[in-house]
Amino acid sequence: MIDIEKFNKVLKRVEKPARYIGLEKNSIKKNLEDVKVKFAFAFPDIYEVGMSHLGLHILYNLINEVEYMACERVFAPWIDMEEEMIQEGIPLFTLENKEPIKNFDFLGFTLQYEMSYTNILNMLHLGGIPILSADREDEDPFVIAGGPCAYNPEPLADIIDFFVIGEGEEVTLEILDMYKDFKKSKGSRENFLRQVSKIEGVYVPSFYQVHYNEDGTIKAMIPLVEEAPRIIKKRIVKDLNKIYFPDKLIVPFIETVHDRIPLEIFRGCTRGCRFCQAGMIYRPVREKSIPRLLELADKLVNSTGYEDISLISLSSCDYSQLQLLVSKLMDEYEEDRIGISLPSLRLDSFSLDILKEIEKVRKTGLTFAPEAGSQRLRDVINKGVTEEDLTTAISYAFNEGWSTIKLYFMLGLPTETDEDVLGIRDIGYKVKDMFFNQPKEEQKGNLKITLSASCFVPKPFTPFQWVGQDSIDEFNRKIYLLKDNIRDRKIVFNYHDPKLSYLEAILARGDRRLSKTLIRAWEKGCKFDGWSELFDYDKWMEALLETEVQGDFYALRERELDEVLPWDFIDSGVSKKYLIREYEKAKAQELTRDCRLGCTGCGINKSFSGGVCN
């Protein structure tokens, strides 16, 4: 345990001390002496962000259900706390037992976002754990990682001991159980890594050597030990009705980003938007049944006391019996003043009908994501939304009394022209006209339209994994093109920092040569890069320069279709052939239907079963 006297002293000096105290309802504090496997779940961002992540709650409870295992939480301390900890000599600790993370058997990071990677390095350092995997010794924990960004694990290859690709519920317990037996055998660190690499979904980067061509592209990736498979197949859970889901959740003292019950209704997505990594890597679609969901909702409401249930998934309006689910939940909970919410909405009246039902009284803002400003470009990205969908949905919304509308777009999508960019403005103006074209007496509320644009980052395992990103200058040009052309008090235009998106693109499609760049950036003080007040682009540029890495090579370069990509050794279930076909169709502006309406041949049903593909 850390020095509690020092800890108490430090707590008085930092903002939001509840980030560090633990003790929340439903948190689990076991006697660490009594357990055989100690797992520290590490989230590389602050408490309020990490506690909003469903995966944490699932794995936390799953591991703690096993009597001889303990799972505790650790988050990135905010900079004020970090400073105090360094000054007082307090090592990074878990919230439950205030135990230094160095004393755990595993330190498991979840990779939700590329720009949190420097926080991983910082947390290791604060915990007194060597940054480089190669420098760790037998008494150090195994530093492991999973989550969506693990689908391209290579930039972290020198840092993480092993990765887990895919869904963690089953494989995590397999790993921890293997470790329990291994501990008895008193084998070496390498012994365990060899053993664990035999588990499907586990990737040990140090067991592979990457060879490069003269132009810097990858020639081949060769396994160095016989246990290491050539292809790492992602793990999925077959039946979501049978798989573990917690019946209680930790209830934080302070408000978190998503301060409500996250009720996962299905995994996967059938829409096939070509920019979307989640839509590809979480395939196939697997739904939870209504009885199972009602049972879970009941248990979770009773154990947490939350006043809101959020029905979460990648595209919740696609749940096959959404109407029925919502009305059953409403019947059950309306009287207890427990609200139901949907995190994402499709632009159709069906979705709005449901929304109307759940928001009977409160008319909060409405958010839609047309993603692109023109029909042509929406077809390129296979976002099956038409101008008509948009106008129908918006006029419906105005009719029902909504007046705050937020629309999300991406800039820099493949084949984008200035006309497409200005299409974003046109949509904004059109929505405004629709509002004021209503008869005066029917105009409810005070109209506010927010047009929000992010900068497109091509991601692995999508049909756009080969495309070059727009340069920062080009992004800025497009941003100013819009800025200069939107002059209306009712319309607010927001945009993301292209510099951050450029770095995100480098890390998203980077290879293992980036590990040293990451380390250098961290040494220069980069951390919390996703927080605009702390993001320091210049330091990152220095780090790239000093480690002789060309950022443009990773972010801006268009790849040949036959190039070996750093993540090619991972089998996500979606075939490369399908991705190439979708890429070609994108260029030809051809749509691909929602695969609930008929298989589109992505390949997931060949290697995996479950869900709609059965």
Added chain:
Amino acid sequence: MRLFERTFRRANIPIKYSEGFNPQPKLSIANPLALGIASCSEYMDIELQEKMPEEVFINKVNTQLPEGIRIVEVKYIEETKSLSSLIRWSCYEIEFYAANIKSIEELEESIKNWLKEEKIMVTKVKRKKNRIIEKERNIKNLIGNVIVKLKDTNAERDTKFIVLNCLLRAGDKGNLNPRDFIMAMEKYLNIGIDWDTLEINRVALFIETDGEIQSPI
């Protein structure tokens, strides 16, 4: 507030909700405690949809509260005035180490003289977006009584380790944060407080009836 609303829902306590578009639970904390201050004496008003025996209420709620927070007493009241409008005083135990204290008696004397000053000014710094606003205010009338003691656990009877028992104004008609009080005292008396040793504990809240200070329950 959120914590209590959720606790009551877990405990199956039927709280009354306000009418209107955005129903809110009818709970109110008598005098919200400032962050970083401990307390063994908090009060709140709760309106229930139906009456239940006091001990049932206490048991149900206590099993659902997080560690460190417990309900010690409940009482049904007819009073329509809210607790928060009745609270007038708060009593704190403030302990710290101060390097410049020579003796308890001397400290008592200087506090007595300090409290005789016409005005006791504190500067409150507020951050609003990017602006920093400084506000001066006179807290003289918000200080009721200060008693100086040695810290009990202080084996060597070191006169530099002391505890102040302070009665400070609380409630809608004037409220003094104990931290502002202690900072003002340091500013005027310069006793060399080591801020790392500062511990503040609220030990009581009081209402006033006909000029008499009373416990709210």
